[in-house]
Amino acid sequence: MAKLYFRYGAMGSSKTANAIMVQYNYQERGQNALMLKPCLDNRDGERSVGSRSGLSAPCRYVEELDEIDLSLYDCVIVDEAQFLKKAQVQRLVDIVDGLGIPVICYGLRADFMGNLFEGSHWLMAWADTIEEIKTVCWCGRKAIMNARVMGGKVVRSGEQIVLGGNESYVALCRRHWSRGELAPLEIRRISAGKEAYMPLLLDADPNRALVEAYLPEGDMYVLLVDGAAAAEAVVTRREDGACELKNLATAPEMRGRGYAGRLIRHLFKLYQLQYPRMFVGTSPANVGFYRRFGFEPDYVEKGFFTKNYDPPIVEDGETLTDMIYLSRAL
Ligand SMILES: [Zn+2]
Numbered sequence: 025m026a027k028l029y030f031r032y033g034a035m036g037s038s039k040t041a042n043a044i045m046v047q048y049n050y051q052e053r054g055q056n057a058l059m060l061k062p063c064l065d066n067r068d069g070e071r072s073v074g075s076r077s078g079l080s081a082p083c084r085y086v087e088e089l090d091e092i093d094l095s096l097y098d099c100v101i102v103d104e105a106q107f108l109k110k111a112q113v114q115r116l117v118d119i120v121d122g123l124g125i126p127v128i129c130y131g132l133r134a135d136f137m138g139n140l141f142e143g144s145h146w147l148m149a150w151a152d153t154i155e156e157i158k159t160v161c162w163c164g165r166k167a168i169m170n171a172r173v174m175g176g177k178v179v180r181s182g183e184q185i186v187l188g189g190n191e192s193y194v195a196l197c198r199r200h201w202s203r204g205e206l207a208p209l210e211i212r213r214i215s216a217g218k219e220a221y222m223p224l225l226l227d228a229d230p231n232r233a234l235v236e237a238y239l240p241e242g243d244m245y246v247l248l249v250d251g252a253a254a255a256e257a258v259v260t261r262r263e264d265g266a267c268e269l270k271n272l273a274t275a276p277e278m279r280g281r282g283y284a285g286r287l288i289r290h291l292f293k294l295y296q297l298q299y300p301r302m303f304v305g306t307s308p309a310n311v312g313f314y315r316r317f318g319f320e321p322d323y324v325e326k327g328f329f330t331k332n333y334d335p336p337i338v339e340d341g342e343t344l345t346d347m348i349y350l351s352r353a354l
Pocket of ligand 1 (some may be wrong): 162164165196198199200
């Protein structure tokens, strides 16, 4: 018997990655699984579902169900199912009961205020099988709430759905969600929304075109203190097989507390498994800082600053010309 499944989990519990893996498993068995999502969620800007882990897959919209020949499919998968309307959940029930095709829905249970979404409400009411996909709060307890964070603070009122907004969401346990307590200090990898940190990125490297060139491919990490970005770093892969610390900045009000150093030491630990060496290009004033972390002068790129920065950068009364590269074994 075909069933309607609702697999729910908080933000960052790998729901989309799970959905993509289920589709892949069907394909491995020589079967077709249709991937759908509600049209409302167009954050990807196209007909695809994408997970934070980088996996993505093409999809159709739930609103297009009437145009799709379902007899070609052995399974229907719905991502972002919290955004479904009641009538759309009913339509999925009809696919299960009328056509005998299993439908597997992935979505959030509740919004940032703790209220059920419309889609989740009807899936909770009607699904044959309800399963939880677990993730953890920074404290180690199971995270069941989705906090909306603005400017480092947990907010509890506003529109239920804000697309394209600057809000970011963090999964928290109920206790920390109610108290509005974010991790005292944590380092997170940022895969979507790197541009939100542009002011910090430009603080370390004022050439926006250069930053925009390496940012999409670069690995970005942010050190958060009580939810506020205190420092960020971007690491890229070099053609010589080493990695390069391309950008490192501390928020002005957070300087002098060792956050950048903490982030650098964390990067050493992360990247030593993949790369033999880390490079960093900098100006004379910052050489001493990097030497404290074991970097040694390696080579000089003549005229780098003269060529790339207009107006020129003046540091300690001197106009910068050459970029000094330092490197360190990992
Ligand atoms: Zn917690």
